[in-house]
Amino acid sequence: xxxxxxxxxxxxxxxxxxxxxxxxxxxxxxxxxxxxxxxxxxxxxxxxxxxxxxxxxxxxxxxxxxxxxxxxxxxxxxxxxxxxxxxxxxxxxxxxxxxxxxxxxxxxxxxxxxx
Amino acid sequence: xxxxxxxxxxxxxxxxxxxxxxxxxxxxxxxxxxxxxxxxxxxxxxxxxxxxxxxxxxxxxxxxxxxxxxxxxxxxxxxxxxxxxxxxxxxxxxxxxxxxxxxxxxxxxxxxxxxxxxxxxxxxxxxxxxxxxx
Numbered sequence: 679x680x681x682x683x684x685x686x687x688x689x690x691x692x693x694x695x696x697x698x699x700x701x702x703x704x705x706x707x708x709x710x711x712x713x714x715x716x717x718x719x720x721x722x723x724x725x726x727x728x729x730x731x732x733x734x735x736x737x738x739x740x741x742x743x744x745x746x747x748x749x750x751x752x753x754x755x756x757x758x759x760x761x762x763x764x765x766x767x768x769x770x771x772x773x774x775x776x777x778x779x780x781x782x783x784x785x786x787x788x789x790x791x792x793x
Numbered sequence: 794x795x796x797x798x799x800x801x802x803x804x805x806x807x808x809x810x811x812x813x814x815x816x817x818x819x820x821x822x823x824x825x826x827x828x829x830x831x832x833x834x835x836x837x838x839x840x841x842x843x844x845x846x847x848x849x850x851x852x853x854x855x856x857x858x859x860x861x862x863x864x865x866x867x868x869x870x871x872x873x874x875x876x877x878x879x880x881x882x883x884x885x886x887x888x889x890x891x892x893x894x895x896x897x898x899x900x901x902x903x904x905x906x907x908x909x910x911x912x913x914x915x916x917x918x919x920x921x922x923x924x925x926x927x
Contacts, residue, residue, distance in 0.1 A: 691859075712858045717851050724847045731843070732868045735836055743829050747886075748870030755867040756844050757878065757896075758860035759905065766869075775864075775900075780892050784869050 679789040681706045684769070687786055689777025691761055694770050695790075696722035703768070713772060721772075725765040728754045753784050767791025796902040797822050800883050803898075805891045807873065807884040812838055823884070837875075837882045840866055862908050864900065867892070879903045 684693035685706050692713050694705035700723035707713055729751065736748035753766035763772050764783040769790035773783055800809040801822045808823025812834035819834035845863045852861045865878035874892055876883045878899040885891055 712855055714855045714858070717855045717858055717860075720847075720851055720854060724844075728840075728844070728847075728866075731840070735840075736868065736870060739832075739836070742832070745873075747872035748868070748875075750871055752869040752871060753867075754869070756848070756860070756863060757865040757867065757900075758848060758863055760859035763860075780867065780896055781890065784892075 679769075679786055679793055681790075684771045684786055684790060687771060687773060687783060688779065689774035690771055691774060692718060692772040694718045694722060695768050696725065696770070697768065698726070700724075700726035718770075721763055722770065724756070725754065725763070725770055728756070729765065753787055755780065755783075796881060796899070799898060799902065800895060803891070803894060805886040805888040806895065807886060808833075809881070809883040810834065811881050813880065825884075833875075833882060833884070837877045838880075840868075841877060841880070862906050864906050867896070879906050 681693040681695065681704060684690060691711045692705060692707045695703045697703055702715065702719040702722050705715060705718050732754050733751055736751055740746055740748055753764060755762050755764045761772050761774050762778050763770055764780065764787050766787045769787050771783055771787060797809045797811060800806050808821060808825045810819055810821030810830055810833065812819040819830060821830040825833065844866050848861045848863045851858055868875045872887050874885050874887055876885065876895055876899060881899060881903060883895055885895055
């Protein structure tokens with residue numbers, strides 16, 4: 679799935695890809711939003727960090743509790759006041775909370791990461 | 794109905810709970826032991842503070858960009874998902890539409906969090922929250 683296809687998700691405000699280190703490699707931003715490439719770059723870095731921390735937590739949780747079903751992680755979402763960022767692999771999409779369908783977003787991001 | 798009970802009434806919700814910011818209190822229902830619920834509360838509180846800090850950094854670069862204050866976060870696992878809104882959390886199975894249903898209920902029941910997450914979380918505990926904070 680391409681960035682342009684990610685932008686077709688209902689309510690999508692921005693879509694982006696990033697490197698393993700979190701540097702922004704490509705992006706699309708819907709006209710009229712307050713989201714800037716600089717914010718996307720910071721967001722991409724936080725995505726890498728949050729996925730790493732979540733993996734640590736999932737691995738630890740499974741080991742300590744014996745409850746399985748978390749690893750491998752399928753993504754992370756930060757729910758902001760007006761929009762949610764959904765990320766996995768090296769792809770991310772920002773979707774308006776009013777229109778967000780988290781399952782669709784996670785599936786789309788999964789497809790983007792696998793492409 | 795209390796939000797935790799309402800969440801637990803949904804098929805596929807494994808456990809749900811509420812935690813206090815300081816970590817000294819939590820409550821839960823579902824398939825967790827008290828010790829695991831305590832661990833989950835610490836984990837959720839830590840992640841909540843982390844994403845809140847990140848959003849403040851984003852906001853410093855683009856004021857009113859729409860992320861702040863952070864309402865919560867989701868960790869999507871291969872077969873289970875952890876949802877956190879404010880100081881409530883839910884462990885759920887990955888069933889079709891369950892994540893959307895749980896998030897809709899959590900957002901609707903908890904409402905929009907205010908601008909000061911710390912104060913908001915402390916307010917749930919009660920007492921002289923400012924003395925504890927500053």
